[in-house]
Amino acid sequence: MKTYYLQFRVIPTASNEHHNLVEGALASCWVLEHDAQAAYAQADFFIRKSDWRIEKIAEYPVEVTRELFLERDIGLEQFDKAQKEGFAFVYVGWSRDGKTTAGPFIQNPSxxxxxxxxxxxxxxxxxxxxxxxxxxxxxxxxxxxxHSIQKNQSLASIAQDGHVYKPSTKFSTTKANKGRLIYEKCGINRVSTFLGFCKRHDNELFETIDNYPLLPTDQQVFLYAYRSLCRELFVKENALKLFEDQLSNVPDENSIKDLLHGTKEGTSFGLVNLKQHKSIYDESLREKSYFKIRYVLFISKQKPFMAFSGLLYPEFDFMGRNLQNLGDHQQKLDLITFCSAPLDSGWGVLFAWHESSSKSCVDFMRSLATMMHEGKQLGDLLFRMVISSCENLAIAPEWWDDLPQEQKEKIESKASLMANIFSETKQSYLIEGLEGIAAWDFESIIDNMK
Ligand SMILES: [Zn+2]
Known part of the structure; x- marks a missing residue:
């Protein structure tokens, strides 16, 4: 993480404790972030959360070092505070009568x-x-x-004493890696589970993937995709209800409201699309007709150290090209699911989509082939994608515990970018990063792309 310094001209809102005395102020900010844009977004959010309205930016984010503040007591104090807490803000205000200045002071949000x-x-x-x-x-x-990740053959095979690592819902709070997503050890019964099926339907529907290795048949691929889809639907329905509940509790004019509102809108749009996709899948399942499923399966003879199940609306491909605009809420989004699956011998990474999503998904898979053709390692490409796009995953303790600290941190940083609400998805997020860590080796590919 880098330290950025920036300044805003701000005006107190009615809830601001200085509202009666201060007409305006200059807010100085020190923010730990990956890039200038995310630093700006974070500073903007915290200033507005502290009962200020932003009038304009006074100084754009610049990367700074401690040396720059050695001669400035307050600056140095705030720089050091930002290293510990992730950010620091100081305000210098001017009075309503224009005669005096106030501060520097630190603001307590109402x-x-x-x-x-x-x-x-x-x-x-x-x-x-x-x-x-x-x-x-x-x-x-x-x-x-x-379980949304196949349990008996997949999760159980990578567990150690019934435990695996998974992304934690708690963020790291230690000084060195403040805000970074971390992986925590937990029992496999707490990994990938969701209350999304009754016992009878779960047993009946997923029998051919829970009790048999992936061959693959169209039906099996269909079911893996359906399970990823249902799990995501369950999570997103809950998230939407959660945002609605929280929104009712935040005062107007507070930046938390804007943030929640924006996140709620995005979730709601994602959910509308998920429901449309699910109804297409439901229809096929009802008719026991699976021929519209498209897939690519990468086959490895290695022993797996990871198990995962996820999906995405492909926005950028492996070459960084734009595939569809997720910001355009008028259009229907193409959807691709991906998961690990046990095979008769070894394991596989399975991508699947309904043929109605072929436009973006075929381009997505072709960009993967192009990158391989250009000499990039398939294992690196897939590992990078899974780490940066999927939070529903489990890692074998045997593998994670032996990994050098520096590589663990690289993985956690890549995963954190996905979870950082102040960072937009980078167009290049699938192009590079995490090379040479997984050493995944795939010896063959089966697909039915037409
Ligand atoms: Zn049921």
């Missing part, structure tokens, strides 16, 4: 986000089960904690 309320609501939602089976109804009463 509203504090109640993290405990947030977590309690999140837990309540994740525990409200419902059956997402295409034939699900009020009769589905025995909702189970279904």
């Amino acid at each position: 509203f504090r986000f109640e993290i405990s309320r947030f977590l309690a609501k999140q837990k309540e939602l994740s525990q409200s089960g419902r059956c997402l089976h295409f034939d699900g109804s009020h009769r589905c009463n025995n909702i189970i904690n279904a």
Whole structure:
């Protein structure tokens, strides 16, 4: 992380404790971030959260070092504070009568986000089960904690004493890696599970992938894709309810409201699309007609050290080209699912999509082929994609514990970019990074792209 310094001219809002005395102020900010744009977004957010309205930017973000502040007491203090806490802000205000200046002072926001309320609501939602089976109804009463990653052959085979590593919902708070996503060890029954199916439907529907290795048949591929889709739908429905609940609790004019509102809009759009895709899948399942599924399966004879299941609306391909515009809420989005799967001998990485999503998905897969043709390692390309696009994954302790610290940090940093609300997805996020870490070796490919 780099340290950025920037300044804004600000005006107190009505909730600001200095509102009666201060007409305006200069806000100086020190922010730890990956790039200038994310530093700007973060500073903007925290200033508005502290009851200020931004009038204009006074100094654009510049990367700074500690040496620059050695002669300046307050600057040095704030620089050091930012290293510990991720950011620091100081305000110098001028009075309404124009005669005096106030500060430098530090601002206490009038509203504090109640993290405990947030977590309690999140837990309540994740525990409200419902059956997402295409034939699900009020009769589905025995909702189970279904695994979205194949359990018996996949998760169990990489576990050590029933445990694996997974991305933590808690962020690192230690000084050196503040804000970075970390991986934590937990029991496999807490990995990838969601209350999205009743026992009968889960057993019936997924029998051919839970009890047999992937061959692959169209039906098996279809079911892997369907399970990724249902899990995402469950998570996103909960997220939307969570944002709605939180929004009702935040005062107007507070930047948390804008942030929640923006995130809610994005989630809502993603969810509308997920529901459309699910109804296409439901239809095929009802008719037991699987021939519209398209897939590419990369086959490895190695012993797997990771298991995962996820999906994405492909925005940028492996060469950094734009495939579809996720910001255009009028259009229907193409969707691709991906997961690891046990094979008769070895394991595979399976990409799948319904033929109605072929436009973006075929280009996505072709860009992967082009990068391989240009000499890039397939294993690196796939590992990078999984780490940066999927939070529903498990890592073998045997592999993770032996990894050099520097490589663990590279993986955590790449995964954090996805989780950072102040960073937009970089067009180049699949082009480079994490080379030579996974050493995944694939010896053959099966596909039915037409
Ligand atoms: Zn059911």
